[in-house]
Amino acid sequence: MSETRKYNRRDFLNKGARFTLALGALGLAGMAVRNALAGQTVWQIDPFQCTQCGRCATDCVLSESAVKCVHAYDLCGYCDLCGGYFKPGVTDLNTGAENMLCPTQAIERTFIEEPYFEYIIHEELCIGCAKCVAGCSSFGNGSLILQIRHDRCVNCNECSIARVCPSDAIHRVPANDPYLIKGDFTAAEQKTWVNKS
Amino acid sequence: MKRKANILFNLERWVSYTSLIFLFLVSLPGSAQVQRFPKPEFETGYTQPSPTTPEPRSDFMAYVDVLVLLLVMSLAAWFLLKKRSRMGILWLSVFSLVYFGFFREGCVCSVGSIQNIALTLFNPSYAISLPIILFFLLPLLFSLFFGRVFCASACPLGVIQDLVILKPLSLPLWLRKTLGLFPYIYLGLAVLLAATSSEFIICRYDPFVGIFRMGAEFSMIVLGIAFLLMGLFVARPYCRFLCPYGVLLGWTSRFSRKHMSITPSACIQCRLCESSCPFDAIDNPSEALNAEQKVVNKRRFLLFLLLIPVWMASGALALYQSHPFLSRAHPDVYLAELLIAHPEMKENKDNLDVQTFLASGKTMEQLVIEAKQIREKYKTGSWILGAFLGLVIGITLMNLFVTRKQEDFLPNKTNCYSCGRCMTYCPVKK
Numbered sequence: 102m103s104e105t106r107k108y109n110r111r112d113f114l115n116k117g118a119r120f121t122l123a124l125g126a127l128g129l130a131g132m133a134v135r136n137a138l139a140g141q142t143v144w145q146i147d148p149f150q151c152t153q154c155g156r157c158a159t160d161c162v163l164s165e166s167a168v169k170c171v172h173a174y175d176l177c178g179y180c181d182l183c184g185g186y187f188k189p190g191v192t193d194l195n196t197g198a199e200n201m202l203c204p205t206q207a208i209e210r211t212f213i214e215e216p217y218f219e220y221i222i223h224e225e226l227c228i229g230c231a232k233c234v235a236g237c238s239s240f241g242n243g244s245l246i247l248q249i250r251h252d253r254c255v256n257c258n259e260c261s262i263a264r265v266c267p268s269d270a271i272h273r274v275p276a277n278d279p280y281l282i283k284g285d286f287t288a289a290e291q292k293t294w295v296n297k298s
Numbered sequence: 299m300k301r302k303a304n305i306l307f308n309l310e311r312w313v314s315y316t317s318l319i320f321l322f323l324v325s326l327p328g329s330a331q332v333q334r335f336p337k338p339e340f341e342t343g344y345t346q347p348s349p350t351t352p353e354p355r356s357d358f359m360a361y362v363d364v365l366v367l368l369l370v371m372s373l374a375a376w377f378l379l380k381k382r383s384r385m386g387i388l389w390l391s392v393f394s395l396v397y398f399g400f401f402r403e404g405c406v407c408s409v410g411s412i413q414n415i416a417l418t419l420f421n422p423s424y425a426i427s428l429p430i431i432l433f434f435l436l437p438l439l440f441s442l443f444f445g446r447v448f449c450a451s452a453c454p455l456g457v458i459q460d461l462v463i464l465k466p467l468s469l470p471l472w473l474r475k476t477l478g479l480f481p482y483i484y485l486g487l488a489v490l491l492a493a494t495s496s497e498f499i500i501c502r503y504d505p506f507v508g509i510f511r512m513g514a515e516f517s518m519i520v521l522g523i524a525f526l527l528m529g530l531f532v533a534r535p536y537c538r539f540l541c542p543y544g545v546l547l548g549w550t551s552r553f554s555r556k557h558m559s560i561t562p563s564a565c566i567q568c569r570l571c572e573s574s575c576p577f578d579a580i581d582n583p584s585e586a587l588n589a590e591q592k593v594v595n596k597r598r599f600l601l602f603l604l605l606i607p608v609w610m611a612s613g614a615l616a617l618y619q620s621h622p623f624l625s626r627a628h629p630d631v632y633l634a635e636l637l638i639a640h641p642e643m644k645e646n647k648d649n650l651d652v653q654t655f656l657a658s659g660k661t662m663e664q665l666v667i668e669a670k671q672i673r674e675k676y677k678t679g680s681w682i683l684g685a686f687l688g689l690v691i692g693i694t695l696m697n698l699f700v701t702r703k704q705e706d707f708l709p710n711k712t713n714c715y716s717c718g719r720c721m722t723y724c725p726v727k728k
Contacts, residue, residue, distance in 0.1 A: 118553040123442055126550070129415055130435040136418045138425045140357040152657065154650045164513045174346045178335025214342045221347070242333050251354035255403050255511065258410045259498035264629075267654035273425070280351045 142273035144260040148246035148283050150270035153235035157247055158228050160262045167254040168229035168247050168262065170207070170222050175284035176244035179217035184240025185233035186210055186220060202236050204228070224250065243283065251279050360429040363402060367436060367452055370394055374451035375444040377718070378558040384718040387450050391457035399454035404510040408433045408448065409455060409543040410501045412485070413492035420493035437543075441550040445557040449537060449547060449715040455506050456541075459534045460717060462526050466533040466576035474578060475694055477539040482690045485542035486683040494675045496628040505536060533576035537715065548712040557711050560720045562728055565706035572707060574723040579713040584704045592701060599699040606692035613688025618681040625676035634669035637662065 146157070146168065157168035182194060186208055191200045196210070207226035211219045222245075229247060237245040249271075263271035274281065370390055377386030398404065406414075411434035418426040437448035449456045469477075488500045501507075505521045508514030528535045537544055551557065560571050560580070571580060587595065617624075625631045633651055636643055643652050655665065709720065 115553050119442055119555060122550050122553060123439065126435055126438040126442075126546075129419070130431050133415050133418050133426050133431050133434075134428070136422055136425050137428050137431060141354075141360050141427050141429070142425065143354045152654050154654065156650070162507075162511065162514055171349045173349060175337070175348075176333060177337070178333070179338050180335055213344050214340060217338050217340065219344075242335055250352060252352035254354065255405060256354065258406050258414065258501045261502070264497055264502075267651045268658065276354050276357055279354050280349075282349055282351075 138275065141276040143251060143256050143276045143279045144249050144254065144263060144271055145274045145279060145281050146247050146249055147270045147272060147281055148243075148248070150268050151231075151234070151247055152268045152270070153231040153238065153247070154267055155231050156265050156267070157262050158230040160265050161229075162257060162261050163253060163255065165253075166229040166262075167249050167251075169224045169227045169250045169253075170229065170231070170233055170245055171248040171250075171280075171282060172220060172222050173244045173246055173283045173285075176242045177220065178242050178244075179213065179219060180241060181216050181218055183210070183218065183220060183237070185237030185245045187236075189236070189240070202232050204230060204232065208233060220245075246283055248280055248282065360427070363398075364429050364432045364436070366397060367433065370452045371436065371440045371444075371447050374447040374716070375440065378447065378450075378716055378721075379444065379556060382562060382718070382721050384722045387716075387718045390451040391460055394452045395454055395457045395461065398452065399458060399506075399510045400512075402454075404454055404504070404507040405501075406430055406433060407454065408437050409453070409541060410498065410504070412543060412546070413488055413498045413500055416489045416492040417495060421495050424495075438546060438550050441547045441554060443555050445551045445554045445711060445714060445716045446544075446547045447716050449544070450717045454510065455504070456534065456537050456715065458506055458509070459526070459529045459536060460715075462529050463533045463576050464530040467531050468573070468578055469532065474538075475698075479687075479690065479694065480539050481542055481545045482687060484540055485545045486686055488542050490624070490676070490679045490683050491627050494625075494628060494672060494679060496672075500542060534715070538577060538713075551714070552712045554711060557709065557714070558716050558718065558721070560707055560709060561724045561726045563726055566726060567706070568725060569707070570725060571720040571723040574720045575709075575714075576719065577713060577715060579710045579715070580720060581704060581708050581710045583706060584702055587701065595699045595701050599696060599701075602692065602696040602699060606689065606696065609692035610685045610688035613684035613686075613691070614681040615684065617684030617687070618677070621676045621680040622673065624680055625673045628669075628672050628676075630665065631669045631672050634665050637665070 158166050161167050186202060187194060187200050188202050193200065198206075201208075205226045205228055207223045207228075209221045209223060211221070213219050231247055234245045234247055237243055260271055263269075370393070374387055374390050377383045377390070398407070406429070411430050414424075414426050414430045415434050418424045437452070440447055450460075451457070484500070488498075491497055491499055503521070505518070505525045507522075508518035509522045509526075525536055532538075567583075572582065574580070626635065629651070633655060637652065637655075643649055644656060646652060709716075
């Protein structure tokens, strides 16, 4: 009977299907390997493409966004009248709450020497709303930028902020060089990132 | 005197303000990187701090994840095939829930990796990382050899549902077959949307990732809890009726070389295992058919075989017709359509996407050209998807009339998750 034979038709077909499926899976993986990077990638915001829309604060999967404001001190003018610190139209440059642009008081201002002031971001307070970034880019040097902080980012397969970013400013960058901080790189310099999705 | 000084001071402020506004007006948006205020030279010996850059999880850890996956699946295969131990599988699944679920926070998973593979195949500029490819490939290869051990032991989405099974109900065949079509639809749509660089729907609607991260938007948490509550009575609802990766695992497991068996030697037809499977994945011995029924079955089988091209053609036509709708999943197409249908939206200051587009300097013509190119891709993709879904429906119907001859209680290799519950019910030991 068929059981006593070494191979029957069903075994043969099963084996054929198994080889076909294995070849298919390996083939797909092999084609994907052509585009494989040696290392991992992580999400990052290109500050030159960022339009400070404010979605970073609301659209991250984390309930407190992984995006925070980062101060690129190299570019800072240490202004007294800081467009990222004071609301526009402020007449009295003091630290009264009505004058502050930051809704969470995450920016600390320290006097250094006449007429310069240092601005430090307290990340634990920052919500990534980009108000200060917009202010600094409009009136100042643009030294305040938004960056995805990798001590917080969970590196989703598809970044939910990237999906809603109106200016496609969020890309994957190599994990060993995970920040795009103004001053370290310029808009003209093309990093080796890949497209948004 | 003091007052006068104040006025003077304010005047100075006013001058500095107007000069600021002037500066703002002359500087064009594109020149944001120009340093308006030079960096000061400090005399007090102030040292400038540098921004902190906390490192992401290292690449090395991604390979550790792959290794853990490999180990878990190998152990699961060993527990199932050599030790025949349900306890082993159970503890492995608890480990995977903690490691891949709560510790790794459910990302990247094999289920979602389908999209990365699809995207990189159709968009060569998307660079994929090697661990993701391995996450996609390893469970499929294991499934080809040992069945769906990945589902039983390693998949965090699967094991969280497996651990909450309380009182599983047996679903009627027609319901299982109908709901069983959804994974194919989900798989097809996920591949279509990923291949056109639109979005990753599997990740976006992942019901459990919010639970793993202990925090997500409200709807995500609600969805996760709803699935878990449903899972008390309908075992593994996501795996059975939605999971797109399960489709691929089903195909590979169907032809697996060494699938787990209910009994270690010969089935004694005791029927103890019959209701042990919470997933209705045990095939009962086939009923003997009389000659007349056989002829009827054969005729119906042939009829449904011949109907397959009809199903495929109508599926292809239906989805081809709906490609304009599907293509709206891509943000560029959506924006272009919105602006053509409602030109007054350009005045809407609250619509960020519209405002950003207008400020970007891109012309409407460029946007429309891009949207049209994307829609062309959808045109091709959607009829292929339709034909595929037609094929699936046709084969599902045809399979209802396959006369198979089976004498024992056997796990259905396509649907069996290799959880090993049935093994404990079998009285035959060795």
